[in-house]
Amino acid sequence: MKYILYVRAECPYVTKVKIFAEPLGLEFDERDISDPAVADELIERGGKRQVPYLVDVENVVEMYESEDIIEYLKQHAGS
Numbered sequence: 001m002k003y004i005l006y007v008r009a010e011c012p013y014v015t016k017v018k019i020f021a022e023p024l025g026l027e028f029d030e031r032d033i034s035d036p037a038v039a040d041e042l043i044e045r046g047g048k049r050q051v052p053y054l055v056d057v058e059n060v061v062e063m064y065e066s067e068d069i070i071e072y073l074k075q076h077a078g079s
């Protein structure tokens, strides 16, 4: 899958990203940080425990911040 998205249930920022992505048909390998092993994985990748966190596997781009993620997906979705 092209994108990994670190998530947590009921996080409004995660929901915002998913609502944006759904009509575009974008799918994510979702990893929920309520699993401590996943939280550790996220911290190792990005440096802090915060969701959403996007990984573009093909382009080796990773980022926090829902607005930045949405902007990135706007520009790269389908490419």
Ligand SMILES: N[C@@H](CCC(=O)N[C@@H](CS)C(=O)NCC(=O)O)C(=O)O
Binding pocket: 008, 010, 011, 012, 013, 014, 049, 050, 051, 052, 064, 065, 066, 067
């Ligand atoms: N400005 C950030 C805010 C993200 C945020 O506050 N995420 C919360 C959950 S809603 C978080 O990761 N908290 C740490 C945790 O759940 O362990 C964004 O827009 O993505």
